Amino acid sequence: MIVNKVIAKSLITKSKIPGIDFVINPYIGCQHACIYCYAEFMKRFTGHGGEKWGEFLDVKCYDMNKIRPEKYDGKTLLFSSVTDPYTPLERKYENTRHILEKLSSTRASVRILTKSKLVTRDIDLFRQFENIQVGISLNSLDEGFVKLIEPRASKPKDRLEALEMVANAGIPTYVFMSPLFPKISDWRKIIEAAVPFTSDFRFENLNFRGHNVSRIMNLVRRGYPNLREYYDELREDYSVWNEIESDITEFCSLRDVDCEIDFHYGGFSKTS
Numbered sequence: 508m509i510v511n512k513v514i515a516k517s518l519i520t521k522s523k524i525p526g527i528d529f530v531i532n533p534y535i536g537c538q539h540a541c542i543y544c545y546a547e548f549m550k551r552f553t554g555h556g557g558e559k560w561g562e563f564l565d566v567k568c569y570d571m572n573k574i575r576p577e578k579y580d581g582k583t584l585l586f587s588s589v590t591d592p593y594t595p596l597e598r599k600y601e602n603t604r605h606i607l608e609k610l611s612s613t614r615a616s617v618r619i620l621t622k623s624k625l626v627t628r629d630i631d632l633f634r635q636f637e638n639i640q641v642g643i644s645l646n647s648l649d650e651g652f653v654k655l656i657e658p659r660a661s662k663p664k665d666r667l668e669a670l671e672m673v674a675n676a677g678i679p680t681y682v683f684m685s686p687l688f689p690k691i692s693d694w695r696k697i698i699e700a701a702v703p704f705t706s707d708f709r710f711e712n713l714n715f716r717g718h719n720v721s722r723i724m725n726l727v728r729r730g731y732p733n734l735r736e737y738y739d740e741l742r743e744d745y746s747v748w749n750e751i752e753s754d755i756t757e758f759c760s761l762r763d764v765d766c767e768i769d770f771h772y773g774g775f776s777k778t779s
């Protein structure tokens with residue numbers, strides 16, 4: 508892992524993600540190294556062109572005293588959009604924790620999104636926010652599959668345990684199922700496993716991008732050869748998502764849970 512410290516001009520930046528006013532990315536890069544990661548384009552803009560995603564991390568250095576929590580009152584802030592706020596080295600550098608400390612008096616709506624059990628370390632800080640939601644990103648309970656697609660993220664059972672701990676601390680939680688791998692992601696089982704700790708489920712489709720298509724198709728060819736043709740079709744014809752959307756809506760209605768479906772094709776995606 509190549510770790511650099513870089514001077515950052517800002518940590519909280521305006522966002523084009525629908526419903527999010529500002530994004531907070533404490534790091535450049537992400538150690539979780541998800542094979543589909545939509546944030547990999549960041550390599551081009553940050554001097555990491557020839558490097559492997561997941562193998563470098565720039566720790567942003569910033570004078571945290573410059574953060575003015577009142578500036579964001581009434582706005583929506585997301586940790587994070589192009590890294591995971593609880594990437595493993597957050598344990599050492601604590602950028603996310605320090606930003607949260609400075610923001611705790613804000614009247615913004617703060618959203619956390621992560622694939623890491625490290626999130627539970629900051630429960631004491633989450634309690635200080637007026638309006639916060641902590642989201643766990645999880646798209647399968649199959650440990651073997653998750654290891655292949657999200658090699659350094661926490662195991663599914665650890666993410667569920669983190670969700671439980673955060674919920675038990677009285678903090679609003681949600682589960683973000685992203686990206687859904689059709690016929691592989693066991694989203695019904697995830698709902699059943701997580702429903703004691705949240706009733707807020709959000710879904711995002713798998714997007715094929717230039718940099719991830721060969722990795723995803725190799726995974727399907729090796730692990731799910733019977734789905735190869737289906738995934739070939741999926742790359743060309745997005746209409747299958749309409750069917751998946753109606754299955755999800757029906758199931759969520761039966762289980763009496765909230766569901767937000769954020770299927771989109773191309774454009775920007777939240778990563779973690």
Ligand code: SF4
Nearest residue numbers: 537540541544778779
């Ligand atoms: S999808 Fe999220 S957790 Fe995975 S590598 Fe990208 S930023 Fe990190």
